[in-house]
Amino acid sequence: MRALRIAVAVETLSLAVLLVNLFTVHVEGVASLVGPLHGGAYLAVVACTVLVPGSASTGARWLAWIPVIGGLLAVRRLGPATSRS
Structure with a gap:
C-alpha cells in the first residue's frame, strides 16, 4: 500500500508539472523528461x-486504469483498512 501511495503521488505531481509547463513556458526538455x-x-x-x-473485491483494480484520477480513486476505495496490512 505504501508503494501505491508513492506511485500515486509521483503520478499526480508529474501531471501537475506537465500541465504547468504546457500552459506557461512550454519547454520541450521538461516534457521529454517528465x-x-x-x-x-x-x-x-x-x-x-x-x-x-483486497483490491479485486473493492473494485480498485478497475479504478486504477482511469487516467489522471484513477490512482487517487483506487487509494480512496482501498481506504485505511488495507493500509494496516
Missing part, C-alpha cells in the same frame, strides 16, 4: 493496485 516519468508512474499505480490484497 512525460516518461508520468507514464511510468501510471503503470506503477496500476501494477501496485493489482498487488494490494
Whole structure:
C-alpha cells in the first residue's frame, strides 16, 4: 500500500508539472523528461493496485486504469483498512 501511495503521488505531481509547463513556458526538455516519468508512474499505480490484497473485491483494480484520477480513486476505495496490512 505504501508503494501505491508513492506511485500515486509521483503520478499526480508529474501531471501537475506537465500541465504547468504546457500552459506557461512550454519547454520541450521538461516534457521529454517528465512525460516518461508520468507514464511510468501510471503503470506503477496500476501494477501496485493489482498487488494490494483486497483490491479485486473493492473494485480498485478497475479504478486504477482511469487516467489522471484513477490512482487517487483506487487509494480512496482501498481506504485505511488495507493500509494496516
